[in-house]
Amino acid sequence: MNRDVVIVTGAATGIGLATAKLLGKKYLVAATWRSTPLAAADLEAIGGVSVQCDVGVYEDCRRLVEEAQKHGRVTALVHCAALNPTPAPSVEEMEPEFWDHILRNNLTSSFYLAKCVLPAFRGAGGGAIVFVSSTAGRNGFSTAGGAPGHAKTAYATSKAGIIAFTKGLAREVAADHIRVNCMAAGPIDTRMLPNREATEKRVPMGRIGTAEEAAVAIAFLLDDATYTTGCTLDVCGGQYMN
Secondary structure, three states: OOOEEEEEEOOOOHHHHHHHHHHOOOOEEEEEEOOOOOOHHHHHHHOOEEEEOOOOOHHHHHHHHHHHHOOOEEEEEEEOOOOOOOOEOOOOOOOHHHHHHHHHHHHHHHHHHHHHHHHHHHHHOOEEEEEEEEOHHHHOOOOOOOOOOEOOHHHHHHHHHHHHHHHHHHHHHHHHOEEEEEEEEOOEOOOOOOOHHHHHHOOOOOOOEOHHHHHHHHHHHHHHOOOOOOOEEEEOOOOOOO
């Protein structure tokens, strides 16, 4: 019970999985998944515990934190889980249910998780959160923006909201020794990346990033950036420059 615990959502694949593996070297990882369980080999590599959780459901988030606390002091949260359906409808074609579904799972889930984990952080004397956003939240569209059938306004809005939520929450809890930062991912080699060849041509560095590169940035914000809060770090090969 002396080991610090980090909750990593969306840990079954992509950035979440790479982050869980990297953080497993320091923390006990409570790795979450919704519909695709972690592979046995991945869970062994992480060396943590696997928890099924739908982050779009408040009670699931509350239960997740309670489960994580059974294994040690919860001092960190990385929220990677997100929905990015492709193709996606334009605003004119979009049903309200689609909008609500994307915003609840990508943005409202950040509020749910923060609300549930903050008491655990205070009990531990402090903590750190990294939310995963996207350059879609910077530019108003994803790397697929403009392609027929690939409108991403709901997704981009949810990711922009995460950036704003990061700043607001960071101000609220800074005096409590709790840091809140954000990593905005550009084109990363995961199953969520559409139009790979066309996207690669638009990246100044000329290549797609890896999930491991995104994980390194997350780990930096979580552990090494001790005088940084309210920050959004863009990991995008120069696709967005601030």
